[in-house]
C-alpha cells in the first residue's frame with residue numbers, strides 16, 4: 001500500500017512538473033523571448049537620412065561626337081548626316097575611294113530615305129571626297 005502511494009505521488013509530481021515546464025515555455029513564446037530572437041528576420045539598414053535641402057542633379061550624359069575634318073561642306077555633312085546616326089559612322093570608316101563615298105550618300109538618300117536635297121548632297125559628297133579618301137584622309 002505504501003509503495004502504491006509513493007508511486008502515485010511520483011506520478012503526480014512528474015505530471016505537475018511537465019505541466020509547469022510547458023506553461024513556462026508557452027509563457028516565454030507568448031512574450032517572444034524565445035531564442036534565437038532574430039530567427040527569420042531580415043536585418044536591414046535604416047534608410048539614409050536626407051536633409052531637406054539636399055540637391056540632386058543629373059546632368060547630361062556625356063557624348064563625344066567625333067570632330068569632322070575642317071573644311072567646306074562640314075556644316076551640311078554634320079547636320080544632314082547626323083539625323084539618324086552619329087557622324088562617327090563617317091569617321092569610323094577606313095579611307096574609302098571617292099566613288100564609294102558618292103555611292104554611300106546615294107544609299108543614305110535613295111535606299112534609306114535620307115531627306116537631303118540634291119544641292120546639299122553634292123556639297124556633302126565633295127566634302128567627304130576631299131577629307132575621307134585614301135589620298136585625302138589625314139586623321
Ligand code: HEC
Nearest residue numbers: 080081083084085089090093104105108112113114115124
Ligand atoms: C535616313 C536616316 C539616315 C541618314 C539621314 C543618314 N544615314 Fe547613314 N545610315 C543609316 C542607316 C540605317 C545605316 C545602317 C545601314 C546598314 O546597316 O546597312 C547607315 C549607315 C551608314 C554608314 C555605314 C556604312 C553603311 O553603308 O552601312 C555610313 C558610312 C553612313 N551611314 C554615312 C552617312 C552619311 C555620309 C550621311 C549623310 C549624307 C548619312 N549616313 C545619313 C541611315 C541614315
